[in-house]
Amino acid sequence: MDMVLRAVAIYLILLIVFKIAGRRTLLQMTSFDLILLLIISEATQQALLGEDFSVTGAMLTIITLVAVDIIFGFIKKKIPGAENIIDGSPVILVDHGIAHESKLQKVSVSCDDILLAARQNHGILELKEIKYAILERNGQISIIPEAEK
The missing domain is CATH 1.20.1270 (Substrate Binding Domain Of Dnak; Chain:A; Domain 2)
Structure with missing residues (x-):
């Protein structure tokens, strides 16, 4: 009881x-x-x-x-x-298809992590198709695709 x-x-x-x-x-x-x-x-x-x-x-x-x-x-x-x-700020990891290696190492994120988020959310298979990949404060990776040509 x-x-x-x-x-x-x-x-x-x-x-x-x-x-x-x-x-x-x-x-x-x-x-x-x-x-x-x-x-x-x-x-x-x-x-x-x-x-x-x-x-x-x-x-x-x-x-x-x-x-x-x-x-x-x-x-x-x-x-x-x-x-x-307190919470940190968002970090741009990919800028127009180019990964910022120093930032990736600093936040312990790999290109595979970015591509996983890109595939899951946008069906993107290659880094060059990503305009921006941003590590958000909450730990998620936001993907902004390059515009269709």
Whole structure:
């Protein structure tokens, strides 16, 4: 019975905290959001399975982490350039069919990754058919095809 009550308590506090924090889609998740979810899951696991009955501690940890996430979101909206510092900025990897090798190495993306995105989204088979390939903040690669001639 104790485990059931713990599970209900953790579920309810997570539900309330995430309703207050707002929604984010998985595709728009930043690195901080992923880290936040991993830490929340660990705190939740400890509260659910731990021997120390630290439900309150887990709740405070979760609330603190979400509050930090909200504060970072506020900072990104209010301070120019903060979003680029916190989340990074988009990176142009291919410009008119030419791959920028130094940028590819810096962000650990291969030409195969770019071509995969190009095939999946546009049916493009060759790099020369890509006008721009952009690594977005969320980790996805946006492809802008060259205009048809």
